[in-house]
Amino acid sequence: MALLETDGLVKEFGGLVATDDVNLSVEEDERVSIIGPNGAGKSTLVNLITRRLDPTAGDIRFKGESIVNRDPHEVVQMGISKSFQTASIFSELTVRENAEIAALAAEHGSFGFKFLEHRDSLTEVHQVATDTLDAVGLLGQAERQAAELPYGDKRRLEIGIALAAEPDLLLMDEPTAGMSPEETEATVDLVEEVKRELGLTFVLIEHDMEIVFRVSDRIVVLNRGRVIAEGTPDEIRGNPEVQEAYLGGVDL
Numbered sequence: 001m002a003l004l005e006t007d008g009l010v011k012e013f014g015g016l017v018a019t020d021d022v023n024l025s026v027e028e029d030e031r032v033s034i035i036g037p038n039g040a041g042k043s044t045l046v047n048l049i050t051r052r053l054d055p056t057a058g059d060i061r062f063k064g065e066s067i068v069n070r071d072p073h074e075v076v077q078m079g080i081s082k083s084f085q086t087a088s089i090f091s092e093l094t095v096r097e098n099a100e101i102a103a104l105a106a107e108h109g110s111f112g113f114k115f116l117e118h119r120d121s122l123t124e125v126h127q128v129a130t131d132t133l134d135a136v137g138l139l140g141q142a143e144r145q146a147a148e149l150p151y152g153d154k155r156r157l158e159i160g161i162a163l164a165a166e167p168d169l170l171l172m173d174e175p176t177a178g179m180s181p182e183e184t185e186a187t188v189d190l191v192e193e194v195k196r197e198l199g200l201t202f203v204l205i206e207h208d209m210e211i212v213f214r215v216s217d218r219i220v221v222l223n224r225g226r227v228i229a230e231g232t233p234d235e236i237r238g239n240p241e242v243q244e245a246y247l248g249g250v251d252l
């Protein structure tokens with residue numbers, strides 16, 4: 001059984017079909033990238049999966065269960081976590097507090113007034129936060145205020161926040177957008193580390209082909225809301241239809 005499946009998924013905005021009959025399947029431990037030109041429908045697809053948007057038609061299944069009637073926080077608890085493009089950091093809190101809140105929110109759905117009633121789970125939350133910050137290389141900066149972090153470290157903290165929810169599926173929307181070449185390199189290394197050490201299943205949206213070819217097991221190409229090709233990095237690199245539709249004939 002696939003970890004994530006979409007079945008005839010459609011999203012229309014007025015007359016515009018942003019997601020057009022998409023059948024996506026992601027297996028456990030698979031790393032899938034979604035590529036396509038601007039406006040192809042990549043973010044819409046991710047927003048449908050995280051339940052930030054309601055589909056016009058079709059189904060989305062996670063671990064075999066339909067999630068189209070679930071709320072966004074419920075899918076987080078079920079094991080889908082999203083990083084990037086949405087600022088998820090509380091800048092006035094410390095790096096550790098940010099990771100702890102993410103861990104706690106995934107466990108209890110909210111971290112509000114009952115925070116101190118969960119004393120046992122607080123030890124666990126503390127441990128998850130420590131492990132996560134270690135994994136993203138921020139343990140040494142755990143007590144710093146998040147606002148003080150340099151840009152690249154903030155992006156690492158965003159990955160950390162997504163990982164602290166201990167997801168089964170991590171969705172990453174343009175993790176290197178706005179980064180310097182050095183920060184991009186460090187983030188790609190981090191994604192590769194996460195892939196190697198945690199064996200996590202992820203879906204990555206990314207414009208940078210070098211990154212896509214480096215970290216993906218499989219690539220899905222969208223154009224005008226439709227899947228026009230999918231395959232291994234080698235298959236996609238050599239696919240003339242993809243080169244034509246996506247890059248206007250430029251060599252991949």
Ligand SMILES: Nc1ncnc2c1ncn2[C@@H]1O[C@H](COP(=O)(O)OP(=O)(O)OP(=O)(O)O)[C@@H](O)[C@H]1O
Pocket residue numbers: 013016018036037038039040041042043044045
């Ligand atoms: N909330 C919305 N209301 C109306 N149209 C929308 C909305 N969100 C997206 N669209 C349209 O749907 C289409 C797909 O947009 P989407 O943002 O999913 O593409 P994308 O592949 O993520 O693009 P980019 O690479 O530029 O981020 C576009 O034509 C966009 O204008």
